[in-house]
Amino acid sequence: FPLLAEPASGAWALGGVTPFEQAIVSSDLARQVDTVVVTGRPTLSRPIHALLARPDVRVVVADPCAPWVDISGNATTVVADLQAPEGPVPGRLADWSMSVQALSAGAGARIDQLLARESGRTMIDLARAVASATSGPLVLGASNPVRAFDLGVASLSGRLVYSNRGQAGIDGTVATAVGVALGLGAVAHPDEASAPGSPRGGKAAEPARAPRVTAVMGDLTLCHDASSLALAAATGAQLDIVLADDSGGGIFATLEHGRATTPEAYDRWFGVAQNVNYEALATAYGVGFARATHPRELAAILAAPAAGPRLIHAPVERAAHLYAALRGAAC
Ligand SMILES: Cc1ncc(C[n+]2csc(CCOP(=O)(O)OP(=O)(O)O)c2C)c(N)n1
Ligand SMILES: [Mg+2]
Structure with missing residues (x-):
């Protein structure tokens, strides 16, 4: 079957x-x-x-x-x-x-075909970039990141995938990702942990270890649990947190209450985008930082060796219409 x-x-x-x-x-x-x-x-x-x-x-x-x-x-x-x-x-x-x-x-x-008609900068493109540029365990945040993988990624075969689901699904997503990294043994050596997120090029060959964990989460989800970045830094988690930033709660644009409202009311009551300097946030908590302006750039950043926890800010377009279109792709 x-x-x-x-x-x-x-x-x-x-x-x-x-x-x-x-x-x-x-x-x-x-x-x-x-x-x-x-x-x-x-x-x-x-x-x-x-x-x-x-x-x-x-x-x-x-x-x-x-x-x-x-x-x-x-x-x-x-x-x-x-x-x-x-x-x-x-x-x-x-x-x-x-x-x-x-x-x-x-x-x-x-x-x-549907994606080829778009900008190449949607959450679905980001999901595909992450899926192809990484091979280790994934942590997928609510709500659109996990949907983007479900709707648009052809294979996650052999991958461990974690996601907090339910009505409080955005709670503690950074902490969950750190916990997954620690539980799987994805922890930096002490000398690497002192330079979080730094490239590992030039180091001597090291014994095999658990692969880095990649977490993908929305901007509100990251902001909601930002203080857990301290946990990521303190533990030296081998963790990339991809912050898929679509300027607020994109999921609601695909649901009835978001569709029924004006753009202004949507942004005020459902989008609630936060004005955060993510580089400063990462620095404040002692976590490495990178910015990827296009999913292709994100793929290159993820594919390069790194040590310790990193926050990767990846702006994406909301493209709410795509979710229904992809659902109808087999009709
Ligand atoms: C603790 C908690 N409060 C509220 C919600 C309802 N909720 C689900 S998704 C979401 C917004 C998520 O926004 P973002 O992280 O930016 O992801 P996006 O949907 O934009 O991809 C909210 C508030 C929840 N899941 N958990
Ligand atoms: Mg968002």
Whole structure:
């Protein structure tokens, strides 16, 4: 069966995920779905919730513990675990799987076309730059950064991906990223930690260590937890914090209340952009700093060796219209 999974589901680490899940479940082909097996708690997209709520879809929940996760309250079957099928996969299921793979590939090509018509400086371009220029664990902030990866990135196979979700999802995102780096052993040597964010060129060869962690978060999310930069500096976390700055809460421009309002009212009540000197902020906390004016520049900065924590300020365009367009890329 096609495996559709959000970036932070844990499934990407193992590979085998079919990308562009939101476009797939929004497509005409998705009308043919008659059974969905759910593990974990999908949180990210309304199309997934709409699929699970369809009266003609049988929802099977795999959950070892009660109360089990039944998003739409309509599960017909709950099992503790899943077993690999015995024997060959029936032809019609193999055909179905191939159709979904083809749909996914088509969605990927259409997303490329849609992005090519834009400025190249959107959150989706930034997500793609991060995905291609890094290979270590990722921490993805609410709300648009994690959506940008879900909507626009073709592969995170083999990657550990973390994201705080829920109504307080922007709380403590910098601290989460530091915790992930420490937990995975991504910590600078003491001599490197004294020069945070500095290039490592010219140093003698060192033993292999845990790869740097890359966190991507919005401007409000960073501001909300700015004081955790002190934790990043104190621990010498091998951490790049990519600050995807779209001048405030971009997510709300894609939601009903943001769309219904005037630009002025939007900026006053929902955008609430903060006027922060991020270089001075990084310096104040003893964290390295870089600025990337284009996702290409960001990719180059991320690909170069570095030591200790860094804050990378990456301005992006809000491009609220793109999110719905990418969701419709497989129709
Ligand atoms: C503690 C807390 N308060 C409020 C929210 C609601 N919320 C979700 S996303 C968001 C704005 C995020 O803005 P930003 O970090 O700039 O990311 P963007 O959506 O612009 O990419 C807010 C306030 C939340 N998730 N957590
Ligand atoms: Mg923002």
